[in-house]
Amino acid sequence: MGAGGRMQVSPPSKKSETDTIKRVPCETPPFTVGELKKAIPPHCFKRSIPRSFSYLIWDIIIASCFYYVATTYFPLLPHPLSYFAWPLYWACQGCVLTGVWVIAHECGHHAFSDYQWLDDTVGLIFHSFLLVPYFSWKYSHRRHHSNTGSLERDEVFVPKKKSDIKWYGKYLNNPLGRTVMLTVQFTLGWPLYLAFNVSGRPYDGGFACHFHPNAPIYNDRERLQIYISDAGILAVCYGLYRYAAAQGVASMVCFYGVPLLIVNGFLVLITYLQHTHPSLPHYDSSEWDWLRGALATVDRDYGILNKVFHNITDTHVAHHLFSTMPHYHAMEATKAIKPILGEYYQFDGTPVVKAMWREAKDCIYVEPDRQGEKKGVFWYNNKL
Numbered sequence: 001m002g003a004g005g006r007m008q009v010s011p012p013s014k015k016s017e018t019d020t021i022k023r024v025p026c027e028t029p030p031f032t033v034g035e036l037k038k039a040i041p042p043h044c045f046k047r048s049i050p051r052s053f054s055y056l057i058w059d060i061i062i063a064s065c066f067y068y069v070a071t072t073y074f075p076l077l078p079h080p081l082s083y084f085a086w087p088l089y090w091a092c093q094g095c096v097l098t099g100v101w102v103i104a105h106e107c108g109h110h111a112f113s114d115y116q117w118l119d120d121t122v123g124l125i126f127h128s129f130l131l132v133p134y135f136s137w138k139y140s141h142r143r144h145h146s147n148t149g150s151l152e153r154d155e156v157f158v159p160k161k162k163s164d165i166k167w168y169g170k171y172l173n174n175p176l177g178r179t180v181m182l183t184v185q186f187t188l189g190w191p192l193y194l195a196f197n198v199s200g201r202p203y204d205g206g207f208a209c210h211f212h213p214n215a216p217i218y219n220d221r222e223r224l225q226i227y228i229s230d231a232g233i234l235a236v237c238y239g240l241y242r243y244a245a246a247q248g249v250a251s252m253v254c255f256y257g258v259p260l261l262i263v264n265g266f267l268v269l270i271t272y273l274q275h276t277h278p279s280l281p282h283y284d285s286s287e288w289d290w291l292r293g294a295l296a297t298v299d300r301d302y303g304i305l306n307k308v309f310h311n312i313t314d315t316h317v318a319h320h321l322f323s324t325m326p327h328y329h330a331m332e333a334t335k336a337i338k339p340i341l342g343e344y345y346q347f348d349g350t351p352v353v354k355a356m357w358r359e360a361k362d363c364i365y366v367e368p369d370r371q372g373e374k375k376g377v378f379w380y381n382n383k384l
């Protein structure tokens with residue numbers, strides 16, 4: 001969902017299940033980042049303030065319309081109909097606000113405009129509105145992009161080695177256990193990561209919390225901006241408190257809280273499926289390099305939600321290679337680099353729910369490559 005047109009890219013040809021989970025190459029690619037960049041039309045790297053704002057404003061208009069309809073007409077509905085109206089509002093509003101989240105994420109990558117101050121202002125406002133500490137996450141996320149696929153230095157969704165699986169892991173390796181784990185992951189995973197670094201890389205020397213200016217996640221130059229992020233969150237929390245005091249807690253939960261839970265759930269789902277796949281390798285320090293790490297991600301198909309989410313779902317490979325590229329050029333860029341990437345490009349069109357369940361079942365831990373001599377290359381396994 002967004003304003004303006006985009007280049008349409010024909011969907012990838014259907015793959016069999018075997019082809020979909022076939023391991024991608026883990027050797028040093030026969031191409032360079034420079035060669036990939038040359039294949040992309042130069043205009044794809046140009047950021048347009050009017051165009052970037054058009055997508056943001058469109059999302060705000062749609063979200064405002066949903067809010068207006070809910071506040072104006074839902075109280076007039078006969079009682080049984082409200083049971084259908086509210087879940088529809090929650091789902092639609094959650095999806096649109098996820099699109100807003102994505103645009104604020106682009107601001108953190110300096111992909112919104114040519115002006116860093118403008119990107120940071122827009123990102124701070126809209127990430128704060130969604131209770132995301134903008135600068136805090138901007139810096140940790142930037143390190144994720146710098147270290148993707150590294151077992152030692154990646155920031156989030158770092159897979160465990162078999163030796164690190166807890167004793168109770170085998171008791172969760174069943175349909176009920178997976179259901180519980182996925183439910184917790186998609187409801188509490190995002191706030192737990194921000195507050196307690198759950199699923200993040202381990203840090204020595206302090207409490208790794210996105211709200212803590214002295215956390216080991218940040219260096220001294222970044223700490224002042226963590227205070228600014230916290231101030232943004234506190235301002236929104238105060239606004240929510242005043243709204244709840246005036247309209248009631250139930251109103252605040254219905255109009256804002258539940259859609260926010262859906263945003264958080266989509267964020268974790270999207271990130272999880274981008275970086276968790278049976279075909280993708282991870283590397284230790286003996287094998288890792290930036291390009292191979294950036295390619296250790298997968299594009300997915302969310303149907304109509306690809307557009308609602310500004311194509312963060314189906315252009316993630318290109319995003320990891322060129323993170324300052326605006327989202328509205330990412331489809332064209334993906335089409336341009338796919339012939340060069342060849343087998344290094346991974347797209348999985350498996351329906352999202354089916355893929356989520358498969359990855360939870362098959363991607364429990366990583367172990368060194370047994371099929372080759374590269375002991376620093378790790379692949380997913382599920383044999384406990």
